[in-house]
Amino acid sequence: MAGHRWVYTWGTVGLVALAGCAVTTPADLEDQGYQALNGQQVEVLHGQPVEMEWRRRDGLTGTTQFEPDGSATVFTAGQTFDGQWRVANGELCTTYTDIQGGETQCYQVFGKEGEPYKFFLDGEHVLTATYP
Secondary structure, three states: OOOOOEOEEEEOOOOOOOOOOOOOOHHHHHHHEEEEEOHHHHHHHOOOOEEEEEEOOOOOOOEEEEOOOEEEEEOOOOOEEEEEEEEOOOOEEEOOOOEEHHHOOOEEEEEOOOOOEEEEOOOOEEEEEOOO
């Protein structure tokens, strides 16, 4: 799935949804041909420096740079936020001291060939992402 576009969106500059259509559950995505990525697939996607472009529902845009050493940096609205990423229980987990309330949030990732990836937090679609 390398080379696909991701649009990373943040809520409270944490992850939030950007959806072209109403996606409400992982089952909805599976009906559309998406598959849940496993932990190894999520790890491979971040196993080299990766920059993602993102846009929130409210229109806020930015980028996130993920590094193979587990560091992550968000650039948005003239601000920079440093944090960490890891894979746990097959999900992409991120922690940022100054956003997400400093709490680790873990996202189930769904992919479909040629389509943006979709991220779910606690069963709710919160993110659509592309890698340029």
